[in-house]
Amino acid sequence: MRENGVLPSVIRVGRANMFLSDLFAEAFVDATNVPVELYENDGSVGAALGQASARVFLLRQKKHSVI
Amino acid sequence: MVAEYQRGDKKVNATGKFDPQNIAAIGIAYQMHGLVLVDKQQKVLRDSIIWCDSRAVETGNAAFRKIGEQRSLSVLLNSPGNFTASKLAWVKENEPRIFESSYKMMLPGDFAAMKLTGEITTTSSALSEGIFWDFKEDELSKDVMSCFGFDEKIIPEIKPLFSSHGSLSAKVAKELSLKPGIPVSYKAGDQLNNALSLNVFHPGEVAATAGTSGVIYAVADNLFFDKLSRVNAFAHVNHNKNERRIGVLLCINGTGIMNRWIKDLSATNYNEMNKQASQIKPGSDGLFVLPFGNGAERIFENKIVGAHLLNIDLNKHSKGSCFSGHTGRNCFFIPLWPGYYA
Numbered sequence: 001m002r003e004n005g006v007l008p009s010v011i012r013v014g015r016a017n018m019f020l021s022d023l024f025a026e027a028f029v030d031a032t033n034v035p036v037e038l039y040e041n042d043g044s045v046g047a048a049l050g051q052a053s054a055r056v057f058l059l060r061q062k063k064h065s066v067i
Numbered sequence: 068m069v070a071e072y073q074r075g076d077k078k079v080n081a082t083g084k085f086d087p088q089n090i091a092a093i094g095i096a097y098q099m100h101g102l103v104l105v106d107k108q109q110k111v112l113r114d115s116i117i118w119c120d121s122r123a124v125e126t127g128n129a130a131f132r133k134i135g136e137q138r139s140l141s142v143l144l145n146s147p148g149n150f151t152a153s154k155l156a157w158v159k160e161n162e163p164r165i166f167e168s169s170y171k172m173m174l175p176g177d178f179a180a181m182k183l184t185g186e187i188t189t190t191s192s193a194l195s196e197g198i199f200w201d202f203k204e205d206e207l208s209k210d211v212m213s214c215f216g217f218d219e220k221i222i223p224e225i226k227p228l229f230s231s232h233g234s235l236s237a238k239v240a241k242e243l244s245l246k247p248g249i250p251v252s253y254k255a256g257d258q259l260n261n262a263l264s265l266n267v268f269h270p271g272e273v274a275a276t277a278g279t280s281g282v283i284y285a286v287a288d289n290l291f292f293d294k295l296s297r298v299n300a301f302a303h304v305n306h307n308k309n310e311r312r313i314g315v316l317l318c319i320n321g322t323g324i325m326n327r328w329i330k331d332l333s334a335t336n337y338n339e340m341n342k343q344a345s346q347i348k349p350g351s352d353g354l355f356v357l358p359f360g361n362g363a364e365r366i367f368e369n370k371i372v373g374a375h376l377l378n379i380d381l382n383k384h385s386k387g388s389c390f391s392g393h394t395g396r397n398c399f400f401i402p403l404w405p406g407y408y409a
Contacts, residue, residue: 004293004298006287009271050229050253058230
């Protein structure tokens with residue numbers, strides 16, 4: 001990725017799966033040489049946020065079509 | 068599949084934190100790059116070919132040459148590789164009867180939405196992760212469809228990622244104790260979705276996961292490609308023609324699955340593995356753990372290299388060394404990142 005110009009200054013990670021292990025998270029930081037921001041988060045949050053964003057969009061669309 | 072939903076639903080509802088009747092919409096995150104085939108009655112025609120199934124590597128390599136390497140990279144942003152389009156071509160070549168009976172092909176999330184709603188849709192993002200998408204023309208790739216001899220009819224209706232992908236059927240709503248008619252309003256591949264959950268939308272922002280596979284996922288604003296397709300580029304959740312947002316994905320297939328394999332083999336548990344690994348110095352006493360062995364590795368141009376334990380000293384290394392090695396303290400991704408030695 002670096003070869004192709006992707007030079008992250010920080011990597012965001014949800015505390016899930018192997019990132020539940022502090023040891024793994026530390027090794028990941030050592031290996032990549034990039035700091036990690038750990039969030040209490042997993043993919044289910046993304047699906048919930050995604051549907052909520054779309055729901056707002058759909059409601060706006062409905063409102064416009066009524067007008 | 069609805070039974071799986073029911074199990075999850077029951078567990079979530081048991082928390083008593085909300086009334087399931089108040090759920091207003093459904094979002095789906097799914098394993099990327101798979102293939103599901105159904106007939107007109109929406110009956111599944113064969114087992115899904117999942118993301119790490121490597122049967123289509125040669126099919127993808129041949130298509131890369133046929134389409135033209137430069138054209139493939141500049142328009143599709145990838146080699147067709149071992150992704151969904153190549154998997155569909157594999158079925159066409161090796162299971163012609165099943166292919167002929169196929170009404171629609173789907174990514175796993177499209178299939179999950181179909182089971183909930185009875186409607187079959189897809190998105191440009193899903194098609195891009197299957198290497199069906201022309202980023203230059205912003206449409207279904209004529210190169211891919213023609214190269215593999217696919218009819219456009221097999222592709223589901225393409226809808227925006229954030230939109231209605233159908234309404235929950237009365238039958239399924241009853242089985243899940245949900246309100247009938249609520250929309251499936253979002254579906255995205257698991258890595259894109261993970262990035263969304265971490266607010267990774269803009270160029271330069273990066274997310275990572277370490278589940279079955281290990282993934283680093285960055286967002287770019289140009290039509291990014293790696294000339295060897297070692298990292299792959301797909302349409303991110305917020306990509307559109309006027310404001311490009313390309314997800315650049317680096318994957319090591321065998322990360323968490325190797326952790327599980329070592330756990331099962333050593334008859335221990337993750338807490339104990341962590342405890343023993345923490346007692347070993349970084350470097351794991353020179354033991355190298357190469358966490359592959361879960362299909363073709365894209366970082367090695369789709370070669371199947373297998374998992375390895377290297378440099379074993381029978382008098383020195385213990386279970387703890389293996390656990391430590393696999394946490395990344397002497398894991399193969401280290402040589403890929405020269406900064407480690409600094």
